[in-house]
Amino acid sequence: MTDPAERARGLGFTTVVAGVRLPFCAMNAAGTAMTADDVRALRRSRTGAIVLMTATVHPFVHPAFRDMQNPGFDKLLPLVRELAAERERPVVASIAGATPEEVGFLAKAFADAGAAAVEATFADRWVETTLAPLESQTILHDVASRLAACGRPTWVKLPERVPMPYRVLVGTLLDAGVRGVVAHNDFHGYEKLMLESPAPIDVIVGGGINSGYDVARAIHKGAKAVQVTGPLRTEGVAIFGRLEREMK
Numbered sequence: 111m112t113d114p115a116e117r118a119r120g121l122g123f124t125t126v127v128a129g130v131r132l133p134f135c136a137m138n139a140a141g142t143a144m145t146a147d148d149v150r151a152l153r154r155s156r157t158g159a160i161v162l163m164t165a166t167v168h169p170f171v172h173p174a175f176r177d178m179q180n181p182g183f184d185k186l187l188p189l190v191r192e193l194a195a196e197r198e199r200p201v202v203a204s205i206a207g208a209t210p211e212e213v214g215f216l217a218k219a220f221a222d223a224g225a226a227a228v229e230a231t232f233a234d235r236w237v238e239t240t241l242a243p244l245e246s247q248t249i250l251h252d253v254a255s256r257l258a259a260c261g262r263p264t265w266v267k268l269p270e271r272v273p274m275p276y277r278v279l280v281g282t283l284l285d286a287g288v289r290g291v292v293a294h295n296d297f298h299g300y301e302k303l304m305l306e307s308p309a310p311i312d313v314i315v316g317g318g319i320n321s322g323y324d325v326a327r328a329i330h331k332g333a334k335a336v337q338v339t340g341p342l343r344t345e346g347v348a349i350f351g352r353l354e355r356e357m358k
Contacts, residue, residue, distance in 0.1 A: 123357060125158070127334045128263040128290035128312045130200050130227045132158035136325055136353050139316055139337035140164045140204035140229065140267070141177060149189065153198055155347035156354055158335060160193060162186055164204040164231055165220075167212050175236040178206060183216055187223045194224025204229045204267075208240035210249075214256030221260040229292065230257050233269040244273050250282050258287030265290030265314065270299065276306040284309055292316045292337060295328065304332045322356025 125135040137159040143149050144163050152160045169182040180186075183205070193201045203220035205228060207213035217228045230253070232243050243253045243266075257264045268291055272279060280303070283291065290312035293300035300313050315328040316337040328336050341349045 123354065125329075125335050127314060128227060128265055130159070130202075130263045132200060132335060134158035134350065134354065135329060135335045136319070136350055137161055137202070137335060137337055138342055139339045140202075140231065142339055142342045146189070149193070151347045153193070153196075156350040157199060157347065158350075159200040159202050159226070161202040161229065161337070162189070162204055164206050164234070165216065166206050166208075167216060172236070175234070178234055178236050183219055187219065190220060190223040190225050194226070200226035202227045202229055204231060206231050206234060206237050206241075207253075208237075210241070210253045210256050213241070213253050214259060217257050217260035217262075217264065221262040225262060227263040227265065228257065228260055229265055229267055231267040233267045233292075238269065244269075244279070247274070247278055247282050250274075250279070251286050254283050254286030254288045263290070264288050265292060265312070267292040267316070268294070268299070270294045270296075276303045277308045279303075280307040280309065280311050284311060290314060290334070295319065295324075295336075300328075300333060301331065319353075322353045322358075325353055326357055 123134050125132050134156055137157050138161050140161050163180050165180050165183040165186050170178050170180050190201055203225040205216040220228055243250050292314045293303050295315045295318040300315050312334045314335045315333040319336045319338050320341050325336050
């Protein structure tokens with residue numbers, strides 16, 4: 111039987127995001143693989159990458175931020191090492207820090223464990239409240255520099271509404287060494303980012319991806335890849351096979 115990655119590659123659906131080659135241009139979003147069984151299912155699917163749950167330095171159980179709950183980064187490192195050794199799919203570590211130092215620490219820990227890329231989320235209320243990475247250009251540059259220093263390809267996940275001009279945002283990220291962003295799938299998200307960006311940056315589109323047409327439309331407008339959330343939760347990992355079929 112032909113390997114799913116090889117099939118996707120043969121169909122021309124491969125992509126490169128911030129230096130990471132993906133066998134398919136669609137992947138899961140952080141927060142959709144919350145258990146070991148979820149990760150195993152993704153390993154058997156046609157996803158372009160395996161994006162892990164967002165991890166913090168310490169176990170997170172705050173009732174006001176349920177989306178951020180996780181067992182702590184150290185519990186995920188063995189899983190990253192296992193997946194990286196198998197080399198079936200690129201592994202993307204998703205991290206959230208309350209300080210620039212925490213972001214740098216987490217990025218380096220996952221990079222050393224073998225993650226192919228590190229995604230730092232700025233799109234969470236807890237991160238906006240504590241780290242506040244988009245509060246100023248100075249803070250953003252500090253956080254992004256520490257993220258990029260991990261030595262692996264890095265990108266940041268943006269909130270639906272960004273409180274600074276995209277030209278400033280993108281210029282600061284690129285200057286710090288971050289080569290990609292995850293932007294919301296609407297005009298005020300990635301389309302406006304693409305229009306206002308002062309230099310090319312790799313864009314992953316998140317949200318509103320329900321069909322192969324949605325994927326193709328995002329790619330046609332300049333995105334390198336997409337992240338799937340809602341349909342993955344309702345259909346399971348079969349969604350990636352469906353997207354591939356519809357894109358033919």
